[in-house]
Amino acid sequence: MTRRERILAAINHVQPDRVPVDFGAHRSSGIMAIAYRKLREHLGLPERPIRVYDMVQQLAIIDEDVLQWAGADAIEMGRGFCNEDRFWKEWQLPDGSECLIPAWVDVRKQGDDWVLYSERGTALGVQKAGMLYFDQIHWPYLDGVPDDLSGLRDVMLDVIWCVPTPPGPGADLAAGAKALRTSTDRAINALFGGNLLEWGQFLCRNDNFFMLLAGEPQAAHRLLDALVEIHLANLEKFLGAVAPYIDIILFGDDLGMQGGPQISPAMYREFFKPRHRALWQRAKQLAPRVKVHLHCCGGVRQLLDDLIDAGLDTINPVQISCDGMDAGGLKRDFGSRLCFWGGGCDTRWMLPKATPAEIREHVLNTLRIWSPGGGFVFQQVHNIQADIPPQNVVAMFEAVKEFNGRAGAG
Numbered sequence: 001m002t003r004r005e006r007i008l009a010a011i012n013h014v015q016p017d018r019v020p021v022d023f024g025a026h027r028s029s030g031i032m033a034i035a036y037r038k039l040r041e042h043l044g045l046p047e048r049p050i051r052v053y054d055m056v057q058q059l060a061i062i063d064e065d066v067l068q069w070a071g072a073d074a075i076e077m078g079r080g081f082c083n084e085d086r087f088w089k090e091w092q093l094p095d096g097s098e099c100l101i102p103a104w105v106d107v108r109k110q111g112d113d114w115v116l117y118s119e120r121g122t123a124l125g126v127q128k129a130g131m132l133y134f135d136q137i138h139w140p141y142l143d144g145v146p147d148d149l150s151g152l153r154d155v156m157l158d159v160i161w162c163v164p165t166p167p168g169p170g171a172d173l174a175a176g177a178k179a180l181r182t183s184t185d186r187a188i189n190a191l192f193g194g195n196l197l198e199w200g201q202f203l204c205r206n207d208n209f210f211m212l213l214a215g216e217p218q219a220a221h222r223l224l225d226a227l228v229e230i231h232l233a234n235l236e237k238f239l240g241a242v243a244p245y246i247d248i249i250l251f252g253d254d255l256g257m258q259g260g261p262q263i264s265p266a267m268y269r270e271f272f273k274p275r276h277r278a279l280w281q282r283a284k285q286l287a288p289r290v291k292v293h294l295h296c297c298g299g300v301r302q303l304l305d306d307l308i309d310a311g312l313d314t315i316n317p318v319q320i321s322c323d324g325m326d327a328g329g330l331k332r333d334f335g336s337r338l339c340f341w342g343g344g345c346d347t348r349w350m351l352p353k354a355t356p357a358e359i360r361e362h363v364l365n366t367l368r369i370w371s372p373g374g375g376f377v378f379q380q381v382h383n384i385q386a387d388i389p390p391q392n393v394v395a396m397f398e399a400v401k402e403f404n405g406r407a408g409a410g
Contacts, residue, residue: 003073004247007187011248011291011314011339013374018404019367022341022379023397024062025074025189026250027054027165028295028317029342029379032132034095034386035393036060042390043069050099051088053078053165055107055116056125056134058093059383070397071404074377077190077246080180081167094132095386104169116163124160132386136160141203145212145219149226156230159202165191173238177245189293190246192238194231194279195253196224196272197262213263213271220271228275235282243287248314251279256298259323265302273306280311293341297382299323301330308337317382318343320366327369335375342379343370345396351380351388356395363399371403 001009001017009016024030031039033052040048043066051061061079062072082088088100091107101107106117112129125134140155156162167176180188195202200209200223212220239249253272255261261268280292291313299322300307307315320327320343327343334340343366345351350362370376378400384393 002185004185004187006073007377008247008291010374010377013336013339015372015374019371019400020073020377021071021397021400022074022377023067023070023072024059025072025076025187026191026293026295026316027057027059028297028382030054030059030062031384031393032058032386033060033093033099034058034097034132035384035388035390036062036066037097039390039393040066042394049088050093050097052091052093052099052101053082055101055105055163056160057383058133058386060099071401073186074189074248075180075184075186077177077180077188077242078166080176080183081171087166087168094127094130102164102166102168105163116160118158118163119169120154120157122158124158124163134160136202139203139205139208141223142205142208144208145204145223149223152226153230155203156199161198161202173241174245177242181245187247188245189248189250190238190242191250192235192283194235194251196227196275197253197255199227200224210263213267217270224271224275228278231279232282235279236286239283239286239290243290246287246290248291248293249283249287250293250295251276252295254295254297255303256296256300256319256322258299258321260299260301261303262298265306268303268306273310276307276312277310284311299325301325304330304334304338308334312338314339314341314377316341316377316379318379319348319381321346321348321381327366331369331375335373339375339377340370341377342381344378344400345380347381347384347388351392351396352385354392356391359392359395360399360402363396364403367400367403 006016006020010020022029033050037050053061089103091101093099108115114127115123116125116134124138125136127134140158293314301324318340345363
């Protein structure tokens with residue numbers, strides 16, 4: 001199988017020739033820049049500039065030599081863009097090491113802190129001394145949702161998660177996606193977004209949006225309708241440009257917490273399921289060949305039937321340490337209807353705290369559960385954090401190679 005065929009077989013619940021692997025094909029399957037530099041050094045690879053494409057999470061672009069080493073079968077569409085030096089400028093990571101960040105990012109030093117600004121000059125987030133991320137500090141609707149939402153599209157630009165990542169402002173999406181398609185046999189994952197619950201939180205702040213859902217449902221419906229209208233218009237343009245060149249479109253909505261969903265199944269069905277269905281079904285109408293993928297953190301077992309019914313094909317990062325998210329139960333109850341893109345290695349306890357030998361055994365055990373019958377793409381649970389020892393990262397990927405080697409040997 002080609003790498004693309006391997007991924008698509010897994011999503012279609014066909015047993016691939018080996019377990020497919022993702023490393024960095026979206027913004028929750030990658031590695032923080034500090035950890036990436038250490039990994040390259042540990043592997044003895046040539047020194048290269050570390051390019052940070054996601055400022056909020058400080059995620060590194062994973063170079064081709066590391067993708068080859070990890071056996072990655074998928075790639076993010078953004079890797080087809082911003083490959084020239086003019087798209088990057090120098091910056092310094094929290095550990096003092098040098099890196100490159102997108103040239104359009106407006107980040108300013110204020111005392112000991114770094115402050116991230118929107119293109120409209122609004123301070124969106126802060127990274128205080130000793131922090132590894134940017135924290136959101138501006139919520140446009142903190143004081144309430146206005147009656148007039150006609151300016152919502154512009155208001156959304158003043159949210160930290162709208163700081164562009166590659167492709168970047170003004171990119172020719174069709175040309176870049178086409179060029180990437182012709183250069184790789186990896187499955188191409190196009191990051192779209194289309195978040196709903198999270199956009200309510202980004203705009204209002206989490207606590208305020210929960211109160212809006214519970215106490216002012218009509219206002220919540222009005223905001224969500226306006227968001228869906230914007231998302232659908234963006235979806236038409238986005239897939240109109242890239243549909244022939246991609247395999248997967250990634251939506252996002254973190255619906256879960258450690259102990260279960262952020263909202264009840266009843267609230268999901270009232271506020272979010274019909275709107276998810278509208279977005280996902282429209283994506284399938286515009287691009288019937290393309291698979292619908294949802295990034296969704298946390299314990300969401302109680303919502304999976306509804307997500308599948310709304311049109312979901314695959315979900316990540318499959319947070320197996322959360323209540324109800326054990327691999328065996330999920331595989332048994334949903335494995336024939338949903339592809340689990342993740343859950344291959346726990347990043348809450350195992351990857352930061354275990355020995356390489358313990359990580360090897362853990363990964364081999366999860367692969368034994370997930371791999372039969374397809375419906376699984378290996379990914380660690382969310383991004384590899386800055387403090388993860390490189391030998392643990394190596395142990396994780398070497399265990400996958402060992403498992404696939406055994407499978408190949410029959």
